[in-house]
Amino acid sequence: MLGVLGGMGPAATIDFMAKIVRNTPAERDQDHIPMVVRVATDIPDRTAAIVGDGESPLPALRKALHDLESARVSVIALPCNTAHFWYDELQAQTAIPILHIIEAVADTLPAGTESVGVLATSGTVNAGIYQKTMAKRGIRCGFPSAEGQQDVMLAVQLMKAGDLGSARMIFMRRTEELYQAGHDAIIMACTEIPIALADVALTPKLIDPTEALAKVAVRICLAERAASSR
Amino acid sequence: MLGVLGGMGPAATIDFMAKIVRNTPAERDQDHIPMVVRVATDIPDRTAAIVGDGESPLPALRKALHDLESARVSVIALPCNTAHFWYDELQAQTAIPILHIIEAVADTLPAGTESVGVLATSGTVNAGIYQKTMAKRGIRCGFPSAEGQQDVMLAVQLMKAGDLGSARMIFMRRTEELYQAGHDAIIMACTEIPIALADVALTPKLIDPTEALAKVAVRICLAERAASSR
Numbered sequence: 281m282l283g284v285l286g287g288m289g290p291a292a293t294i295d296f297m298a299k300i301v302r303n304t305p306a307e308r309d310q311d312h313i314p315m316v317v318r319v320a321t322d323i324p325d326r327t328a329a330i331v332g333d334g335e336s337p338l339p340a341l342r343k344a345l346h347d348l349e350s351a352r353v354s355v356i357a358l359p360c361n362t363a364h365f366w367y368d369e370l371q372a373q374t375a376i377p378i379l380h381i382i383e384a385v386a387d388t389l390p391a392g393t394e395s396v397g398v399l400a401t402s403g404t405v406n407a408g409i410y411q412k413t414m415a416k417r418g419i420r421c422g423f424p425s426a427e428g429q430q431d432v433m434l435a436v437q438l439m440k441a442g443d444l445g446s447a448r449m450i451f452m453r454r455t456e457e458l459y460q461a462g463h464d465a466i467i468m469a470c471t472e473i474p475i476a477l478a479d480v481a482l483t484p485k486l487i488d489p490t491e492a493l494a495k496v497a498v499r500i501c502l503a504e505r506a507a508s509s510r
Numbered sequence: 511m512l513g514v515l516g517g518m519g520p521a522a523t524i525d526f527m528a529k530i531v532r533n534t535p536a537e538r539d540q541d542h543i544p545m546v547v548r549v550a551t552d553i554p555d556r557t558a559a560i561v562g563d564g565e566s567p568l569p570a571l572r573k574a575l576h577d578l579e580s581a582r583v584s585v586i587a588l589p590c591n592t593a594h595f596w597y598d599e600l601q602a603q604t605a606i607p608i609l610h611i612i613e614a615v616a617d618t619l620p621a622g623t624e625s626v627g628v629l630a631t632s633g634t635v636n637a638g639i640y641q642k643t644m645a646k647r648g649i650r651c652g653f654p655s656a657e658g659q660q661d662v663m664l665a666v667q668l669m670k671a672g673d674l675g676s677a678r679m680i681f682m683r684r685t686e687e688l689y690q691a692g693h694d695a696i697i698m699a700c701t702e703i704p705i706a707l708a709d710v711a712l713t714p715k716l717i718d719p720t721e722a723l724a725k726v727a728v729r730i731c732l733a734e735r736a737a738s739s740r
Contacts, residue, residue, distance in 0.1 A: 290527070298521075308667070310551055311551075442536065
């Protein structure tokens, strides 16, 4: 059973669940993957903790993790890129495997990828979350200018306040900029971004980490079901 | 904290969660309502148990209910109309209030409503789930013809198999039929139907029970938060 440590934000959790359902071959309800989803909206802001003086989200993340453990899930997904700053500390807390969203993204990149443009929160950028994983594969990361990055953070906040239209315009402009910079792929590295850009045809080079994470989770859960029915 | 006894089917659970988020006034993640969602896809088919010789879903429903109880939720929503056949038995199991989707619908009907057209699974129709609640308010229920009802069941199954396009055509035709019959309102009384008809402009008389249930849940959870911060 899949555990989802969600709520960062709730719309992103719902988008992740929809991508789980869409990627599961199913004819009836019972073919779908059982889940326990913790929409932990009380987790303090991740970027504020990384770049500013915000409260650490780690205690609240740890509590939600233990709730999922008590619910006897067998694998955990964390559909928030910025929260992966605390990935190692969370994984150290539990024997249940936690899927890593950036590893899931890296695994979907075509061979020969040399550089990726990353649209993310300032927390994700400043903490080097993408840089670390990509460097291990010899892939460079590019980001918006300082002004562009401020713009991206504004759009993330607009999304969380429900203003999808304004957020979409900003994400489109900043995606286009990274695209013009010649990266091999552009990563929508905050789970709010693929929601805003869901109905927009931009470039086939756009990578959706939420979708990548959902596909890994579906593959693992279906393999688990096949093993248990043998 | 809101508990969601879901998975019947998973897409309906996601639709319910999206309606919770959309009906919550929020500027940031932390303003949203915390939830524990049990996507219990292993619950046996409800209609098969009511109209045929299918396995009873009650033990699996009860198990999911107790999981939500262990997670210390304060109120529970069950976004599946047909599962309300077992409502009394479930509510008898727990001191935590379970919101009743048909009562939520009845509360949204304008004063003076005399008859409603009900598009639902054959389980919901045969068990008299809507008839019972509406009769207490002096409201008559109308349903599709026998052939129309078979058609609705087919469309529900198409939805669960992911064929939204074909399902939508059927639901549109059967909605139109009930509309022509002169009912004061038409109720999309299976949680798959509002998903299929989400982008369709049919009649303002269409009532969405998932939305009605979400609004009640939001009102209760916000009142709970206000009380605890006093």
